[in-house]
Amino acid sequence: MALPASDTDEPLSPTGRLFLRQELKQEIYCAVGFKNPINVEAVKAAIQASVLLKHPRFCSLMVHDRHGVEHWHKTSVNLDRHLIVIDSLVSSSAADDESAVNEYLADLSIGAGLSADKPLWEIHFLMAHRCIIFQVHHALTDGTSFMSLLLSVFRKASDLNAPPTIAPLRKKRSMAATTIWEGIVRKVVVLWYGLMLGMRVLWVSDRKTAISGGDGVELWPRKIATARFCLEDMRIVKRAVGDATINDVFSGVISSGLSRYLDHRTPKALQEGHQITGVAMVNLRKQPGLQEPSDLTRSKSLLNWGNKFGTILLPIQYKRCGPNPLEHVRRVKVTLERKKKCMEANFAYKARNNIMTYLGAKVAGLVTYRVLSNTSLTISNMVGPQEHVAIGDNPVTYIRALIVHMLSYAERADMQILVAKDIIPDPEFLAQCFEDALVEMKEAALATIVESS
Template identity: 30%
Template sequence: MARMFQQPESNVYVIAMLGFKNPIDPHFLKVADEKNGGEVKWVKTKVDLDNHVKIPMVDQHMASPDQFVEDYIANLTNTQISTSIPMWDVHILNLKTCDAESTLVIRVHHSLGDGTSLMSFLISCCRKTSEPDALPSFPAAKKSRPHTGWFWKFWSVLLLAWNTLVDIWMCVATTYFLKDTQTPLKAPSRAVAFTSRRIVRRTFCVDDVILVKNATNTKVNDVVLAITQAGLSRYLNRKYGKGMGDGESWENNLPNSVRLTATLFINLRSSPGIYAIAEMVKKHSQTDWGNKIGYVLYPFKIALKDNPLDYIRDAKATMDRKKATLEAQFRLFMAKVFVRFYPTKLATFPLTTMWFSNVAGPRRKLAFLAIKSPSLLHLYMVNRWRSQFI
């Protein structure tokens, strides 16, 4: 999976943005080697901090500091980190925004590790603000209780086998010839896809999400996907309405059938959740460092619904269906096969409209390297070829 993230069409970086309550004091290891027959391996190297730590001069009295931070992060998608040095860099922005007094932007190539690995590393560098010497608590995932009874187990095995066969076929079809509907969300051509990216950041209260989750007996991911589906439906309806010229915002301007799928990344570690970095680097650990992820095709149902809760019901039904399949494990297995026995360029990601990824973060306010942070931590996946990342 790491080598797939280094291909030109999926050359992905993870950008982490941390906001701090205080200005940052600016005074406070491996590279890819392809010499042995083209096989990529990681080797130790010396780190020159001048190549990795950037402190740009910014106007402290600019009119829109929040927009500047978003534009600064977006401009990082236009540049790449040389493979001759460790593929990460840090950008210190001593600029007051509506969320923080200063901002730290960390860019890491996705081949070094996935979101779970990066989040574990960042949280392990933090300490509790109430106890400066204490590590923060790590949000481990809760395992659901399995159903008992031979009939239910037999039915689950049949359902798992059927869903996996169907998803494998869709995997091959979407990767090579089955395309999404051409919508305003999708770049019309490869040339347009390589234009500059824009980072849009929205912050909302997790308590509201948990309230809806408890009321509908669903998961947090179900609610987040439902919010995304509702937002995309309204956005496309507005765009198609403008295209027709006389379409009103309350009218249904959507086409009869819109195929819009997302590549949804899933953590495949045997023990999901966020763990301390010391636990992840242990040998034979169930929470290995690296890209221990697979992905599934998530079909967004683009439609206007009278009852907003219908979006949540659709999202839950789709996610329950995706949980009863080995699609993610199959894709990870095929990625390993392709990069081992075939040219890496043949191992491509599906031709979906967008990529969707999220990872649990800290639960309380933390201090990062002795600097207080108001738990403002955002992770972005960025790539010049993919049209949309959520």
């Protein structure tokens, strides 16, 4: 859509422009399940009363000016145009609600996408399955900002007049160098990771395994499965490893679960230590938690809005089941600590923006696509509401997002696993491998705690 630029139009961020590339079309899908049948009018009322319809990005069209530059152009929002109500999924062969919702999400993820003649978001109501799906173009925002905004739609399940509690924002630990020598070492390591990233773009690729894709895999039919975790189990593992984070445990679960899955699919085909590379998303905001929804439309908060994330290359080593499953967490923890200190995610973020600015969207799209093609999976996780919430007077039973993505809600965490079904025909078994990995880690952690006490 071509419109003359005006004083009120805002240019898209470099990352936002990148996500508009056809080969990198990215949308956020967030599924919210309910305890009771959905009242569409109650959900509409909650949305109209929320910050969502007041936020500039959710009230803007993505347009091109006469020079072809993308801008956000403020417009009025007709909420009904953004709501898609589906009474029943006639074509679905799923045996239960979860499978039906996952099947719908899988089809949606390779569909035509969002129409550019309205702001780039929609809400799908799957009435028969008591679920609504928020579909938001990644050019608008990343998952952290969107989850903060979504909190304005929720209310506490225990007090329907009160908004959800937001955990106090904490500052990230400073990784500043304390000596000249440490500063020199950091710069050398950053250059090394830059070289590694460049080699990924040009020729270095993961060796083929049972989970490797092929040309055009982003267009292949997909399947989705869900792995469920208890956050307290993760905390037990975290305490046993020492100075670990939930993110370390999550990454360790992926390492252990993938090893289990590959043992099942191709027993004895891989050598011990075979490396599988994941592209992990890292939130780069100074305060990593969720923001107060009411702050998101203020000018200062808009600086934290958008796609404020970098990426790291996370090596995952294939290991056959051994006597101590906690080694997966310890090994990943060391890797993540090293990558934090050298600020690899910040380097990747700045490099991506500089390529977009100086070489253009086509080159940046090609570089990003090559990195994704030469690795095996993408990984992300995000904090959600800490307590049970509701929309209207209908309690929310789960909140889930896509890719290999873990999203916490109250005292549970669900991992959504999106795969090409011709490559991984049994994602349900892969999900079970991840769940079994955490159970085994918890048992080992409890044994460690007992021995040390």
